[in-house]
Amino acid sequence: MRFEEIKKRAESQWGVFSHNPHILVGTATCGKAAGALDVIEAFKNELSRRDIRVPIIQVGCIGLCYAEPLVIISKPDSLRIAYHNVTPDLASRLVEGYIVGDDPCLEIALGTFETDERGTPYIPELPRFEHELRLILGRCGYIDPENIHDYIANRGYSALARALGMSPEQIVEEIKRSGLRGRGGAGFYAGEKWDQCRRAPAKRKYVICNADEGDPGAFMDRVILESDPQEVIEGMIIAGYAIGAERGYIYVRAEYPLAIERIRNALRQAEEIGLLGEDILGSGFHFHIGITEGAGAFVSGEATALVAAMEGKRSEPRVRPPRLAEAGLWGCPTLLNNVKTFAYVPFIIGNGIDQFLSIGTEHSKGTAVFTLAGKIQYPGLTEVPMGTTLRKVVYDIAGGMRNQKKFKAVQIGGPSGGCIPETLLDLPIDFDSLHEAGSMMGSGGMIFMDEEDCAVDTARFFLDFTTKESCGKCTMCRMGTLQLLSILEDICTGKAKIEDMELLQELSQDVKMGSLCGLGRSAPNPVLTTMRYFGDEYRAHILEKRCPALVCKDLIAYYILREKCDRACEHCILVCPTEAIKGGKGEIKVINQEKCSKCGTCLEVCPPEYHAVVKISPISKLPPDPKGEEGPAQGGG
Amino acid sequence: MTEKEEQLSHILERHRGERNGLIPILLEIQREFGYLPKEAMPRVAESLGIKPVEVWGVATFFNQFRLTPLGRNHIKVCMGTACHLAGGRLVLEALERELNIKVGETSPDGHFSLERVACIGCCMLAPVAVIKDKIYPKMSSFKVEEALIPYRQESKAED
CATH class of the missing domain: 1.20.1440.230 (NADH-ubiquinone oxidoreductase 51kDa subunit, iron-sulphur binding domain)
Structure with missing residues (x-):
């Protein structure tokens, strides 16, 4: 089938779908963890009870992890509304209110996708979205990741159709001129790699997508694969065509079962309609993609180590040269890029390079994708133009720190990155400025720390x-x-x-x-x-011997403030696992420092109205025991 | 041949001679048995035409592989960065205390095993523990005991 026909069919399906009422529920890992499947069950029951047919589509993640489970309800000729932190018991209200009736239940909505005179937040104008620019996350959370037609109807595979009409040299040239840098961490120019692979004289070449996201606290690759897997696959097919490879692999962590399932399904669908496999779109170009499951090793993220793992060996890096472009998988020239790098390819080839070049800084073009986690208001996923300042990310996109705590630092790039302090908040984020500050882009995980975190x-x-x-x-x-x-x-x-x-x-x-x-x-x-x-x-x-953030266990002691302890309350005594807290009914409670295992449970359960348990550092500052029975515990101080 | 041996032969037969299939084979064996039985290793080596040491080398290299069986209720505590900052270590210690086993161990009755994992990717719910396949968000040392109740009851009923 010609691409135009495939596209037409997909668009007409999408047209029917989007002009009828439907419910989208985010079921990426984050949504599932927050209880999205129970919400779906509740909606299904409610709809069948009323005998209404409205499709419920499981979509990926729109990046607002803090708002999960997130439900979007669409009705023709009416507002498209996103509801956040939806619980199963809200299902009947939403069905009754908005699916059956005309009450959009705005009081529990996160916002609307169209402007609304009733003053409901307009989602594109939420601070987060205002600063964002979504080149590769654009479809995440809005299309069905298990339906290739959704992707095609939303500009998907147009880039491949265009690429097949170009020569491989032209494609490599465009990737080179776009200045695209690898999103895996080091920021090597992707076009250079592509060019070396294309020039390598070999009959057999490989394309590998590195989805071995091992950095603790980073999950953007997972989100992309769970929310929009076709985007990555399209990027890989274009890469295969450009370098002259007929075989590609996605190396993905076995810890990401949902991502694996969605990729597998996506590959099958692409093959079914002739976008992958033999003679793609009648061009004579063949390309197959397989999945290799990684068995969990952070070092496998390193290109040569990953190739070793794929060959069934211990995942140890080797000396370069030769580069993978010369001798990679089974000794053949291999192009290895990160998930996000491939995800940019359809955008660059589909829109031409000018649009990509107009975004970002001089040496870092395009956008950067970050996961936001730690002590901030709105954890999640974001995509911003390169050069956006850290301050904007912290205060506008992430909503500032939680519980009115003070920003202390942000760790960018996981174990390979560095801690950036408040004084550098105006740093524009790009590959080079982060490097200068002693950190690196790395995988793109950002973990925010407040004054209660110890450097x-x-x-x-x-x-x-x-x-x-x-x-x-x-x-x-x-x-x-x-x-x-x-x-x-x-x-x-x-x-x-x-x-x-x-x-x-x-x-x-x-x-x-x-x-x-x-x-x-x-x-x-x-x-x-x-x-x-x-x-x-x-x-x-x-x-x-003092831990200013009161974190390091050996340098702190738990103490119950005499003037704040409510004599009648016994919460702390009941929960203490080592029976370290003394004090009968009506007495002030005292912690026996010798017995205390510093588990922090007493601090956790002490009712907020008393807030009597505190941490003290250094331990030598502990006030003496009032009765003098035990003497001041000075252990370790 | 026991049923288990038959399953193993089945897996090996499917991948015979694929040297690069070592990791997928080990993953499959583990999926089938819950861990990598010692007896399986020489057979894997033989079917791929490699030395047993190479199989052991790979089996002990990757975090996914386990050489001992897990408890019926396997507990994973996330030790990713966000979970660490939010007090993941206190949760792990509380579990060690409650179950009376150390991380990496299985309880003698085979009911519980405890493992630390690097990141399960739901940082907004930190600190997180996973019991069987259920995710327990925003854990704390105090909530540990309560979370274990249903699993303990189930174990009691089984005994």
Whole structure:
């Protein structure tokens, strides 16, 4: 079938669908975790009880993870409305109110997609969307990821149709001129890679999509694959055509079962209508895509390590050259790009490069996709033009910090990235500026920290991760990260000396120098940046045995304020797992520091009106026991 | 041949000679058995024409693979960055205390096992624990005991 016919058919299906009432429910992993499946069940029951037929479509994620479960109800000639944090018991109200009746239930709506004179928030004008620019997330959450026609009706596969009319050289040239940089972390120019692969003289070549998203706290690749898998597949097919490959693989973490299921379905549908497989759209070009499940190793994100895993070996990186473009999978030239990099390809080829070039900064074109998590108001997913300042991301898009806490830092790029402090909030985000600040774009995970998060503990957390994930090939990475971790543990437990800071610095440089791949070369980044921007906190830990953020367990003690404790309440006594809290009915409660395991449960259950349990650091500042029975507990202080 | 052995032969037969199929084979075996039985390793090696050490090398390299059976109620505690900041460690410690096992262990009665995972990707619900396949959002050390109740009752009924 010609593409025009496929498109026409898809558009007419989409037309019928969008001109009839329908319900969209976000069921990406985040939506499911928040209870979206129960919501769907409730809607189904309610509709069948009333004998109404309205399609319920499971869509991906629109990026507002905090608002999940998110439901969008569309009615012809009326407002399209998004409802947030929908619970199953709201289903009957929404069906009764808006599907059957004309009450849009605006009081429980997040907003509308059309302007409304009743003053309901207009979704495109919410601060988040106002600063966003969605080139690759545009369809996420609005189309059925399991129906290829939805994708085609929304500009999908037009880029492939255009590409097949171009020569491979022209396509590579366009990708080169677009300045597209790889979204996997290092920001290598994609066009260069494509060009090397295209020129490589070999009969067999491969295209690999790296969906081994291993960075804790980053999930944008998962969201794209769960919400709009065809976009990535289209990008891969175009890449295959451009470099002369007939086979592609998506290497995806086995931990993402839903993404795998949706990709599998998407590949089957693309094959069914002749957009994938033999003689694509009658062009004579063949391309097949398979799925390889990763077995969970952070280092597999490194290109050569990923190829080793695909060959069924231990996922260890190797020395480059030769580059993958010369000798990759089974020794053949291989083009390996990240999920997002492929996702940009249909946009660039479909719209021509000028539009892409007009967005972003001089050396970082286009947009950046970030996951927002941590202590912010609105966690989720966002896509902003390169060059947007961190301040905009924190305060406008993420809604600022939760519970009126103060912004402390943002960790960008996970274990390979660095901590960026408040003084750098006006930094425009792009590959190069982040690098200068000691961080990196990395995978694009942003974790926001407030004053209750400890910089040293955060560095220790990341080193704990890299130590566990180091493949062990390079001594400096294997042993160096372990030493870094051991020093950081000493700092967190009050056993370090001030000279250790110098040692950390020195050792960090050595680990960077002595490691082959990005894992080791970037592992010290969290240490170096936290020392650079939060040196005082390190010194407080070492010199005063004090954790200013009250996080490091060995440097804090839990204490019940005498003047705030309500004598009649016994919450803390009842929950304490070590029976460390004394005080009978009508008495003030006291924590026995010897017995206390510092689990924090008493602080958690102490009713907010008393707020009597506090953390104290250093431990030497603990007030003496009033009765003098136990003496002031000074353990470790 | 026992049923288990037959299943194993079946998996190996399907992938015979595919050296690059080692990881998918091990994943399949684990899906079937819940872990990688020691006895399966030489057979995998033999069917692919490689040394057993290569199979062990891969089996011990990747986080997904387990060499011991899991408890009937497998508990995963997310230790991703967002969960860590929100107190994931306290949740893990509370579970260790409640179940009286250390992370990575299975309880002697086989009812519970506890594992830490790097990130399950629902950071807005941090800290998160997963019991069987159910996600428990915004956990705390206090909520641990309550979350375990239904699973404990079920285990009791089974015994």
